[in-house]
Amino acid sequence: MKAVLITIGDEILSGNTVDTNSNFIASQLKNIGISVAQIFTVSDEIETIKKTLKSAFEIGNIVITTGGLGPTKDDKTKTAFAEFFNDDLILDEQTFEHLKKLMIKRKREHLLEINKNQAVVLSKAHIFQNENGTAPCQMVEKNERIAICLPGVPYEVKPLINDKIIPYLKDKLSLNHIAARIISVVDFPESLLSLTIEEWELSLPANIALSYLPVGNRIKLRLTAVGSDLQEIENQLNDEVEKLKPLIGEKVISWDGNDIQEILKEVLLQTKLTLSVAESCTGGELSRLITSVSGSSRYFLGGIIPYDYHKKIEILGVSEQTILKKTVVSEEVAQEMSLGCQKLFKTDIALSTTGVAGPNSDDFNNEIGTVFYSIRVNDFEKANRLYLPHFERNDFANFVSQRVLQDLVEILVKQKV
Amino acid sequence: MKAVLITIGDEILSGNTVDTNSNFIASQLKNIGISVAQIFTVSDEIETIKKTLKSAFEIGNIVITTGGLGPTKDDKTKTAFAEFFNDDLILDEQTFEHLKKLMIKRKREHLLEINKNQAVVLSKAHIFQNENGTAPCQMVEKNERIAICLPGVPYEVKPLINDKIIPYLKDKLSLNHIAARIISVVDFPESLLSLTIEEWELSLPANIALSYLPVGNRIKLRLTAVGSDLQEIENQLNDEVEKLKPLIGEKVISWDGNDIQEILKEVLLQTKLTLSVAESCTGGELSRLITSVSGSSRYFLGGIIPYDYHKKIEILGVSEQTILKKTVVSEEVAQEMSLGCQKLFKTDIALSTTGVAGPNSDDFNNEIGTVFYSIRVNDFEKANRLYLPHFERNDFANFVSQRVLQDLVEILVKQKV
Incomplete structure (x- = not known):
């Protein structure tokens, strides 16, 4: 069973917004045995949307669109669907009732009239109500083909996919x-x-x-x-x-795990070790990665981001002498940071990062892209240096954070401690 | 001038990897007046790639592909290009020399033989050497059309686009x-x-x-x-x-700014105020957002993530009584956190977040999706509550963090302090 996704919106094509919906929808479809054969990202134009619907149905028989369902003039998906399926757009009473309740819940009753157009749907569509926004999800079934249009806002898309579309497709199709x-x-x-x-x-x-x-x-x-x-x-x-x-x-x-933070979770729950981090050049990304996993509070006790170097001295007890002698981006400072962190949070494991993310050099003239990190597991300590001069700063923080977690997992799994 | 992007790779279609290249390339092209008319995301299959190249050139005259240039069997882009342009694949001496140098720099000379295939390129292509990976960027020009194939790894794509492709296109085309x-x-x-x-x-x-x-x-x-x-x-x-x-x-x-963290930077540099954060339910995301901006070290002195609630007491001085009476997810705890944070980091502004990101409830049985945050600017303080039950945990952290920064900007801009 093949699906095709169509992402509709000039904000994606202009590079303003990253399309995360496609990734989410593809991974959820995969879980029920539907593979995504192709993704089209197109602009908010009726003719383009219609042409793309045609191309999409030549590739797969489930087509899911996101975007272009807002109440403003630049949103055209609904009209394109109506023309493509030779259908009429009509005010749906049930959808209007749902909209009313939503507006009351949000204390925005005064906006009902303006948003009324959001209750105008394809006459032959099956409607999945949207609990988190004004645009409902519409589904048209015709000649063994299924077309579904979803809003573009990720936090509206996710529950619609998980709670409504996936159960519906699973039930309807007998899949491999x-x-x-x-x-x-x-x-x-x-x-x-x-x-x-x-x-x-x-x-x-x-x-x-x-x-x-x-x-x-x-x-x-x-x-x-x-x-x-x-x-x-x-x-x-x-x-x-x-x-x-x-x-x-x-x-x-x-042997089975996608994200390094998920793999880490398994290892830490097994070993019952607690974790804290002191991050400088990763600026919060290391903690974010760790806490992106549900249940991380069982082993992650906390983190500190001593961004200004005085905070490394004041809060983590890094020696000013070490900083003056070795500069703040050094193996020695990384080591003192992880030690201070282990003491501050009273954890078995403490990680630290210090480096120059760029694009500008630091106050100590350290080379951009240089980073030191330290991994401390009880009395064991391992420090390492990376040199990543070509990374943009967010990629830099993410790369370093992933690497630190990966090294920690390697140490724990291979019992190098 | 219109461009079309083609993202090649089963890892994108399977929902394993988010395509961030398209977003980056589109925004860079936009800066030189080239708009992206469409994006195709297709699988690693020669016939599909050829067919998509054909469709793409019907829409625009610049086509840029990413992905499918690795040394492994599942990478097919180069062959598809050769067939599409009726060209031969040949070993390019200059590219091979570049590869040799890269391998020596990475201390991987022993891998040269295996990677030799990466120096096999289209005979008529112009080559842009890749400083960060083994696959070079190739460009074919034919009948006023330009086709460029790039590797798929974002940190290889970015410098190739910024340092080589954009200057080349800018120079070659006279653009609006x-x-x-x-x-x-x-x-x-x-x-x-x-x-x-x-x-x-x-x-x-x-x-x-x-x-x-x-x-x-x-x-x-x-x-x-x-x-x-x-x-x-x-x-x-x-x-x-x-x-x-x-x-x-x-x-x-x-009146002009895309990301809230960039807007915040402007306001803070103007007002010369320093900032620190104490984040619990956002788990590092708030700090990551702030530090994602180059130059943030001029106003962001640091952050603390007291994930375990004892750390809120020990490090930030939140009163245990308050936690017992109001639970850890409460306006009062948010307020005590921002106060403790302001003292710990000695900053003008301190922000705090505390909430339940889900999918599981916390130890205090607070409702999933509840969050309190506090914004402290010198002696001014404002707390707020959000309720976001439908958010997946990463979206939750990002949404809350953006909102906190947005409220801070609003307070500073409208001089509500």
Whole structure:
């Protein structure tokens, strides 16, 4: 079963907004065995939307659009749908009632008249009411084809997909099962890894696909199996993973896990170790990554961002002498930061980062892209230096944070402590 | 001048990776007056890539692809380009030399043989060497059309675009200028705003486009002007902004700025106020947003994430009594957190957040989605409550953080202090 996504909106094409909806929808569809064959991102123009609907239905029989359903003049999706499906737009009483309730809940009754147009829908559409915004989700079914239009705001899209669209599609279509494993390999260049597992890769059954997803110096090997019997494909995957173990086992830090922060969670819950962080050049990103995982409060006790270097001295007890001698971007400062952090939060593990994210140099004339980090697990300590001069500052913070967590996982998994 | 982007990679279609390249490339092209007319996201299949190249050139005459240039079997872009342009793939000595140097710099000489294939390029392509990865950028020009293929890794794409592609295109093409203003409106529902400025909107010159971009409860009005004379279109925009002032001036917190953290930077540099944050439910996101701006160290002195509630007591001096009486998710705790934060970091401004991000409830049985935040500017303090039950946890942290910064800007701009 193939789906095609259409992202509608000039704000995506102009580079103003990153399209995160497609990613979310694709991953949710994949879970129920529907693969996304293509994504079109197009402008808010009736003719373009109609033409794209046509192209999309030549590729797949489920088409999901996001965006272009707002009450303003630049939103055209509804009209394009009506013309494409030869349907009329009519005021739907039930949708209007829903809108009324929403407006009352938001204390915006005075806006009802202006928003009334949001209750105008395709006469033949099935309506999924939107609990978080004024534009309802509409679905048209015609000749074994399903077209669904969703609003563009991510926090409106997510519950509509999870609570309404996915259950509906699951119920309606009898689908093949999909199962996947993501194996995380470190310290193994892609080309060498590819060579090492070449023979195994060529011997994979036809219903199992392999892909390489590099993230920093970690490579995620994704094995995806498709089949009518879930247990059978799960067994197949287990067999293939067993065959991989003697080939690359030494380089693997996780046999099933996508995000490094999720892998870390498993390891920390198992080892019952607590964690805190002191981050400077990562500016909050390391904590954000860790706390992006639900349940992280069971092991993450807190973080400190001593951005100004005096705060490293005052709050973390980093020695001023060390800073003067080695500068703030140094292995020694990273080490003193993780030590101070371990004491401040009273945790088993403490991580620290200090570096120059750029684009400007720091007060000590350290080279842009230089970073030191320290990982402390009880009495064990390991520091490392990275040099990433070409990174834009947000990518820099994310790359460094992922790497620090990855090294921590490697230390814990391989019991290097 | 119109461009079309093609994102190639099963990892995007499967929902494994968010495509951030398109957003980056589109915004950079826009700056030199090239608009992206459409984005295709397709799988790593030769026939699909060829077909999409054909469709793309029917829409625009610059086509830029990202992805599918790795050394592994699942990468097919190069072959598709060769077939589409009837060209041969040959080993390019200069590219091979560049690759050698890169491998030596990375201390991976032993991998040269395996990566040699990365120096195989289209015989008629112009090569832009990649300083951050093994796949070079290739450009084919034929019959007034330009096709460029880039690797997929964002930190390889960015410098290639900024340092090589953009200067090349700017030099080669004589382009129309583009100028834009982004006006940030708060406390003004989109439908009401639309009605208020309707007459003005209808009177806009044909070369100026308006779009609405809602971000939380802020609406960004984007005015884009196109023309051959930069000064003239800048003047046009200024005139239109002047006309808007009497209509919506009271609701505007910025007359030109995209991200709230950039707007905040301007305000803080002007007012010379220093800032610190104490964040709980936002878990680092608030600090990350603030520090995502280059130069933020001039006003942001630091942050603390007292994730475990004991840390709020120990480090920020929140009273245990308050927590027991009001629970940790309360206006009172938010207020004590911002006060403790202001003292800890010795800053003029301190922000705090405390809430339940979900999907699980906290130890105090507070409702998921509840959040309190406090904004302290010297002796002034303002606390607020949000209720966002439908947000996924990362969106929750981002939404709350943006809102807190937006409220702070509003307070500073409207001199409510």
